[in-house]
Amino acid sequence: RVAIARVLRAGKRATGQTVTVCGWVKTNRAQKERSFVELNDGSCLANLQIVVDSTCASRETAVTVAGAATGASMRVVGVLVDSPGSQETEVKASEVHLLGTVDASTYPLAKKGHSLEFLRSVAHLRARTNTLGAVMRVRNALAYATHAFFQQAGFLYVHTPIVTASDCEGAGEMFQVTTHKLRAGVAPAVYKPEEDFFGKEAFLTVSGQLNGEFYACGLGSIYTFGPTFRAEHGHTTRHLAEFWMIEPEIAFADLTDDMNLAEAYLKHCFAHVLASCAEDLAFLSDMYDKDKPGPKLAARLSQIVDEPFARVTYTEAIELLCKVEGKAWEFPPKWGEELQTEHERHLCEHTFCKPTIVYNYPKGCKAFYMRLNDDGKTVAAMDVLFPKVGEMVGGSQREERLDVLISRMTELGLEPEPYKAYLDTRRCGTQKHAGFGLGFERLVLFATAMDNIRDVIPFPRWHGSAMF
Numbered sequence: 001r002v003a004i005a006r007v008l009r010a011g012k013r014a015t016g017q018t019v020t021v022c023g024w025v026k027t028n029r030a031q032k033e034r035s036f037v038e039l040n041d042g043s044c045l046a047n048l049q050i051v052v053d054s055t056c057a058s059r060e061t062a063v064t065v066a067g068a069a070t071g072a073s074m075r076v077v078g079v080l081v082d083s084p085g086s087q088e089t090e091v092k093a094s095e096v097h098l099l100g101t102v103d104a105s106t107y108p109l110a111k112k113g114h115s116l117e118f119l120r121s122v123a124h125l126r127a128r129t130n131t132l133g134a135v136m137r138v139r140n141a142l143a144y145a146t147h148a149f150f151q152q153a154g155f156l157y158v159h160t161p162i163v164t165a166s167d168c169e170g171a172g173e174m175f176q177v178t179t180h181k182l183r184a185g186v187a188p189a190v191y192k193p194e195e196d197f198f199g200k201e202a203f204l205t206v207s208g209q210l211n212g213e214f215y216a217c218g219l220g221s222i223y224t225f226g227p228t229f230r231a232e233h234g235h236t237t238r239h240l241a242e243f244w245m246i247e248p249e250i251a252f253a254d255l256t257d258d259m260n261l262a263e264a265y266l267k268h269c270f271a272h273v274l275a276s277c278a279e280d281l282a283f284l285s286d287m288y289d290k291d292k293p294g295p296k297l298a299a300r301l302s303q304i305v306d307e308p309f310a311r312v313t314y315t316e317a318i319e320l321l322c323k324v325e326g327k328a329w330e331f332p333p334k335w336g337e338e339l340q341t342e343h344e345r346h347l348c349e350h351t352f353c354k355p356t357i358v359y360n361y362p363k364g365c366k367a368f369y370m371r372l373n374d375d376g377k378t379v380a381a382m383d384v385l386f387p388k389v390g391e392m393v394g395g396s397q398r399e400e401r402l403d404v405l406i407s408r409m410t411e412l413g414l415e416p417e418p419y420k421a422y423l424d425t426r427r428c429g430t431q432k433h434a435g436f437g438l439g440f441e442r443l444v445l446f447a448t449a450m451d452n453i454r455d456v457i458p459f460p461r462w463h464g465s466a467m468f
């Protein structure tokens, strides 16, 4: 079997070759003497046209092809011939095998043009649509670009655990892990606490950072790329309960190194997608971007690759926001308070009109592990803000001084027990280090021009969502 993407890439160079292709029928147009089947196999957006005429063997073939409704799966053997249509090549079938039929009256995707919301309700079938196909190929390209970038830069890929006892962000958004005995037909019964599997409370990780730090403080430069979980109750277009995070951590590095790394990594990702997914980007832009103002998807990504990001301290950002005239803020900007989504978006969509790194936040807005600056009021934290998406990256230089770290934890009322190992690294050969976390789905969201984060992950989980 050869992938349709390969056949189409070869174009006229492959004319005359016999190929076997497998896929799902997009459309099937039957004429008196011939049938034209548009076949897609997910390897690319375009379909391959299969022409079936009387030279294609037997009566069974004609019956087979006529019975192949949208969604049916088939294997085709045939010769590549020059196509009079928009594509250079098509297949003149010599054999058609219908592998799986479809009842058009019940197939949810029989008709064209479904809303994205409807497609979420058939998440097990939506991979067959052009939109999800394009999004998933871009997602795949971004995952590849992530590994390529960090591997080329000499980072080690470290697999951090999913089950943990500590709350990295201290935001209390953790899912607790309990052990259940599953019996067929009986609702799961929770084990008694004394039978608790781990002997203590355990949770799904909200971030691999603390474990990542342990490995950076021994191996130098590492990154993680894994699932993370947050019990987010808000129904926003940018939050999921399960999402993937990329978290590099670099020993002997400070906040400037961290910001430089984040910017270089993001640029590498977009450059790779531009080079490898042109057809999918054009399709997504046409479908979801067409009527929106400003440069279109590929142009937006190119601009980001070519231009330096804006960088501004939190204090400067608040000053700039306070000077904005005629804006009715829901939360008026004020030093010491969190930047709200409306502030973040204003900075990158109106003040700077490009990705913007805000750094040196008030300590009250950020997590316990961020390094206290000499002013005693701010920490060496940074967020990378993107138009439409808001916060793409959150990172910081870590507090490497044991006494300062302990006093920050005490200030925030954190129990030292779950963080014993973390504090130990500050006792044993401590050194400055920094890192960040990038929400992978937010990266995919920006690179695909989609509006809702639920449409850029294969199986989205959110508060109250059904699961497959």
Ligand code: 4AD
Pocket: 168, 169, 206, 207, 208, 209, 230, 232, 238, 239, 240, 241, 243, 245, 247, 248, 391, 392, 393, 394, 395, 396, 435, 436, 437, 438, 439, 440, 441, 442
């Ligand atoms: O800013 P956050 O909470 O930072 C951390 O978790 C750090 N421990 C990372 C580190 O320094 N290693 O989350 C990092 C990023 C955010 O900037 C955002 O892109 C994404 O993770 N994110 C979410 N994405 C989807 N759904 C959610 N509920 C998200 N929460 C955070």
Ligand code: MG
Pocket: 391, 393, 394
């Ligand atoms: Mg954050």
